[in-house]
Amino acid sequence: QSVLTQPPAVSGAPGQRVTISCTGSSSNIGAGYDVHWYQQLPGTAPKLLIYGNNNRPSGVPDRFSGSKSGTSASLAISGLQAEDEADYYCQSFDSSLSGSVFGGGTKLTVL
Amino acid sequence: QVQLQQWGAGLLKPSETLSLTCAVNGGSFSGYYWSWIRQPPGKGLEWIGEIHHSGGTKYNPSLKSRVTISVDTSKNQFSLKLRSVTAADTAVYYCANFGYCGGDCPQTSPYNWFDPWGQGTLVTVSS
Numbered sequence: 001q002s003v004l005t006q007p008p009a010v011s012g013a014p015g016q017r018v019t020i021s022c023t024g025s026s027s028n029i030g031a032g033y034d035v036h037w038y039q040q041l042p043g044t045a046p047k048l049l050i051y052g053n054n055n056r057p058s059g060v061p062d063r064f065s066g067s068k069s070g071t072s073a074s075l076a077i078s079g080l081q082a083e084d085e086a087d088y089y090c091q092s093f094d095s096s097l098s099g100s101v102f103g104g105g106t107k108l109t110v111l
Numbered sequence: 112q113v114q115l116q117q118w119g120a121g122l123l124k125p126s127e128t129l130s131l132t133c134a135v136n137g138g139s140f141s142g143y144y145w146s147w148i149r150q151p152p153g154k155g156l157e158w159i160g161e162i163h164h165s166g167g168t169k170y171n172p173s174l175k176s177r178v179t180i181s182v183d184t185s186k187n188q189f190s191l192k193l194r195s196v197t198a199a200d201t202a203v204y205y206c207a208n209f210g211y212c213g214g215d216c217p218q219t220s221p222y223n224w225f226d227p228w229g230q231g232t233l234v235t236v237s238s
Contacts, residue, residue: 002155033221033222034222034224036224036225038156038225045205045228045229045230045231046156046205046225046228047226047227047228048224048225048226048227051224051226052224057226089155089156091156091224091225093220093221093222095221097171097172098169098172098219099158099160099169099170099171099172099219100146100158100209100219100225101158102155102156102157102158103155104155105155105156
């Protein structure tokens, strides 16, 4: 049972836009802590995709964007491409745990 | 560009101690937090803990009684030890950079993210 809740799976056709939600509580996202997103391609280590709610590291396409409101955050991927098929994880800080917490992950399938 | 290279034993018996090391190459070691995260097969990510290069540590409460993270600043390496392993500890273990803190640093940071990550080491616990 992950502290942050994500849908297990989402899907979309090439070129479409999908969003992945990350729901927390008053001890993590709702407390104002930033949300970060990671992309994990099959058989590889996670890679930072979004940091500080809505910032993209160098090299990450602007098709990826993040937002945060209240106790939730979202990752949006526009212009879906086959190479986007991966698992996506959100991460934040939890004051009850006094450490980092992750969402359970969302598997994105490009139809 | 910082790169992390990790290694350690991949097959353990129940009750043994898991031991992994991560080397930091191509960048600064000082002033940074260095973390361990694990992922059971087919499951999500679990934060294990981190260490600041100065030696301060923070562990996941669920693992705290069995975990030790240490640092060797002379080699730009940090290590994970997990005692009394069981099958539930079977996972891919990742090391990662958890950002910078200079000066008087807390045990962990509520603002940081993990980047980059090591390549991962599959550790299987089986009798």
